[in-house]
Amino acid sequence: MSKRGYHHGNLRQALIEAALKLIAENGPRGFTMAEAAKQANVSAAAPYRHFTGREELIVAMACEGFDLFADLLEYAYRDGQPSPLTAFEAVGHAYLAFARKHPGHYVAMFESGISPDASRDLAAACARANQVLVRAAHDLSQHLPADRRPPTEMFAAHVTAMSHGIVELYARGAPGKRSPFSPEELLETGIGIYLRGLGFLEPDR
Amino acid sequence: MSKRGYHHGNLRQALIEAALKLIAENGPRGFTMAEAAKQANVSAAAPYRHFTGREELIVAMACEGFDLFADLLEYAYRDGQPSPLTAFEAVGHAYLAFARKHPGHYVAMFESGISPDASRDLAAACARANQVLVRAAHDLSQHLPADRRPPTEMFAAHVTAMSHGIVELYARGAPGKRSPFSPEELLETGIGIYLRGLGFLEPDR
DNA sequence: TGTACATCAGTGAACGCGCGTTCACTGATGTAC
DNA sequence: TGTACATCAGTGAACGCGCGTTCACTGATGTAC
Numbered sequence: 001m002s003k004r005g006y007h008h009g010n011l012r013q014a015l016i017e018a019a020l021k022l023i024a025e026n027g028p029r030g031f032t033m034a035e036a037a038k039q040a041n042v043s044a045a046a047p048y049r050h051f052t053g054r055e056e057l058i059v060a061m062a063c064e065g066f067d068l069f070a071d072l073l074e075y076a077y078r079d080g081q082p083s084p085l086t087a088f089e090a091v092g093h094a095y096l097a098f099a100r101k102h103p104g105h106y107v108a109m110f111e112s113g114i115s116p117d118a119s120r121d122l123a124a125a126c127a128r129a130n131q132v133l134v135r136a137a138h139d140l141s142q143h144l145p146a147d148r149r150p151p152t153e154m155f156a157a158h159v160t161a162m163s164h165g166i167v168e169l170y171a172r173g174a175p176g177k178r179s180p181f182s183p184e185e186l187l188e189t190g191i192g193i194y195l196r197g198l199g200f201l202e203p204d205r
Numbered sequence: 206m207s208k209r210g211y212h213h214g215n216l217r218q219a220l221i222e223a224a225l226k227l228i229a230e231n232g233p234r235g236f237t238m239a240e241a242a243k244q245a246n247v248s249a250a251a252p253y254r255h256f257t258g259r260e261e262l263i264v265a266m267a268c269e270g271f272d273l274f275a276d277l278l279e280y281a282y283r284d285g286q287p288s289p290l291t292a293f294e295a296v297g298h299a300y301l302a303f304a305r306k307h308p309g310h311y312v313a314m315f316e317s318g319i320s321p322d323a324s325r326d327l328a329a330a331c332a333r334a335n336q337v338l339v340r341a342a343h344d345l346s347q348h349l350p351a352d353r354r355p356p357t358e359m360f361a362a363h364v365t366a367m368s369h370g371i372v373e374l375y376a377r378g379a380p381g382k383r384s385p386f387s388p389e390e391l392l393e394t395g396i397g398i399y400l401r402g403l404g405f406l407e408p409d410r
Numbered sequence: 411t412g413t414a415c416a417t418c419a420g421t422g423a424a425c426g427c428g429c430g431t432t433c434a435c436t437g438a439t440g441t442a443c
Numbered sequence: 444t445g446t447a448c449a450t451c452a453g454t455g456a457a458c459g460c461g462c463g464t465t466c467a468c469t470g471a472t473g474t475a476c
Contacts, residue, residue, distance in 0.1 A: 007438065007452055027318045027416070028249065028456050029234045033430060045432080050452090110373070111316070113232045151396065157375065158367070158385045158395040165370030167316070179362045189355065190363040190399075197402030211421055212471060238463060248421050255419090262451065359457080414475090421469075427462090436454075442447090 012050040014040040016060055020104030023061070026110040031059070058108060059118045065105030066184035072098050073132040084140040085200060091136045092163060092191050096183055097165040106167070133160055141198075148199050155198075162190050214334040217255040219245040221265055225309030228266070233317040238262070263313060264323045269312030271330035277303050278337040290405060296341045297368060297396050301388055304372040311372070338365055345402075353404050360403075367395050 018039035022031035076094035085201045116126040137156035171183040223244035227236035256262045281299035321331040342361035376388040
């Protein structure tokens with residue numbers, strides 16, 4: 001359908017998607033403006049009608065990524081339903097699922113070397129994603145006796161770090177760190193043990 | 206001292222060090238052959254007497270990095286002395302210390318997108334580093350009742366993932382994940398809680 | 411110790427390439443009358 | 444509905460640059476006699 005003639009219709013988005021594909025396959029520096037334009041069936045000069053330069057295209061990808069990420073985490077958390085613990089674990093799974101399903105976004109967000117201060121939108125999207133994680137940690141830690149409760153930010157940071165580490169080391173072709181366990185398995189057991197250390201007793205698995 | 210005239214003396218190493226410095230400052234793609242040569246006070250063609258190309262220089266950096274890394278981890282572990290638990294925690298600190306003190310190596314090893322199969326040396330150095338982590342996990346888990354003991358590889362993977370995640374997210378200028386806690390603090394508490402989850406009771410801190 | 415020679419780590423100039431970006435342009439689209 | 448015109452998203456050619464790499468060379472170093 002649509003006006004695929006002289007005017008593209010939605011080139012901005014098409015360029016973002018082309019670049020995401022390239023980035024997912026070839027790493028953060030593995031895309032070029034020219035190649036992204038080519039994949040969108042457009043001349044090499046066209047992207048500059050929509051982005052001031054390469055940097056801005058990367059920021060746009062990261063921004064879209066953080067938005068999507070925040071959406072998925074929020075959806076997984078569902079305001080802590082049915083229980084803070086299950087919701088918390090759902091967030092962990094969502095983290096991993098996002099990295100798996102949206103590798104291009106993930107790379108743009110975490111491996112492209114951009115700063116979240118690159119744009120107001122990016123900073124906002126990034127903060128929103130972070131807040132879901134912090135909230136999940138906060139709600140869950142309310143169920144702990146106050147004297148065993150670590151600071152919420154710290155709790156969230158631990159879980160984020162483990163999730164991120166598993167993604168980087170075991171969910172990609174990273175240096176020789178192939179493990180006999182799937183990323184999902186590693187995350188589930190890792191978070192499980194960690195939560196037990198905080199005093200959450202879980203049913204046996 | 207030394208023969209700084211026509212012949213450099215140890216250009217290979219000088220190039221590696223120049224590239225490490227550049228990479229530490231500008232990220233994995235942030236060095237060029239020409240720039241590394243320049244920093245070593247040598248013409249742009251000189252590096253090709255020591256490396257077949259750019260890729261080989263990266264591999265050399267990563268290789269040196271994994272060797273150094275393995276040395277530091279082994280030194281920290283000291284065959285499990287004075288106790289498996291303290292030795293284990295020392296390994297965690299060594300992980301972080303390495304990333305902090307040798308950012309160039311760290312980037313080459315984990316963020317440059319090379320495969321450990323790129324060379325036999327690299328694969329060996331990488332495996333050696335990994336083995337220290339696995340051994341530390343193994344020795345420590347011997348102190349657990351067999352029915353609460355996770356597979357050694359899994360144990361090691363959890364700890365590696367958390368360490369790596371903390372480095373990537375909180376020990377660098379990564380996207381907006383600044384935390385009120387230092388990486389060392391995060392790692393110490395994170396591993397502490399995890400170990401408690403496994404059944405190691407620690408003295409209060 | 412002195413000379414002849416092989417070796418080999420450097421030089422400097424040049425290459426081809428691809429990339430990011432610019433610029434004058436063109437033709438499709440939407441709008442005012 | 445038809446025409447005139449402003450707008451604006453595209454084109455295509457060209458630019459300058461820097462990078463990785465090559466090549467014929469040169470001069471320092473080590474070794475054999």
